[in-house]
Amino acid sequence: MKPMNWIKIFPLSILSAEDFLKKIDISGKKLCVVKTEEKFYAIQNKCPHAGAELSNGWCTKGKIICPYHRQEFDLETGRGAPGQGNYVDTYPVEIKDDGVYVGISKPWWRFW
Numbered sequence: 363m364k365p366m367n368w369i370k371i372f373p374l375s376i377l378s379a380e381d382f383l384k385k386i387d388i389s390g391k392k393l394c395v396v397k398t399e400e401k402f403y404a405i406q407n408k409c410p411h412a413g414a415e416l417s418n419g420w421c422t423k424g425k426i427i428c429p430y431h432r433q434e435f436d437l438e439t440g441r442g443a444p445g446q447g448n449y450v451d452t453y454p455v456e457i458k459d460d461g462v463y464v465g466i467s468k469p470w471w472r473f474w
C-alpha cells in the first residue's frame with residue numbers, strides 16, 4: 363500500500379448534506395469530490411478528453427458524466443467507458459472521527 367497523506371476536506375456535518383459534486387483544491391491538486399447517499403468519491407477534476415471541469419458534470423449509476431462531450435468515467439475505478447481509452451485518477455476517501463478525509467499519495471522521492 364502506498365504511503366498517504368490524509369487531508370481533512372469536510373467536517374462530519376457534511377454527512378447530512380444533499381448529494382453534491384464539488385471542486386476542491388488540495389495539496390496542489392484540483393479534485394472533484396462526489397457525495398452520494400452511499401459514499402464519497404474523489405477524482406481528478408480535469409477531464410482527460412479536453413480539460414473540462416468534471417465538477418460541472420453530473421452523476422448516474424456510479425459514473426460521472428463530463429459536461430462538455432459527455433464522456434463517462436467510473437467513480438470507483440476512474441476508467442472511461444468502453445471505447446474512450448482514457449481514465450481519471452481516483453483518490454481514497456475515508457470518514458474518520460472528526461471529518462471526511464482524502465488520501466493523497468506521498469511522492470516516492472520524499473518517502474522518509
Ligand code: FES
Nearest residue numbers: 409411412428431
Ligand atoms: S472535455 Fe470532457 S468529454 Fe470532452
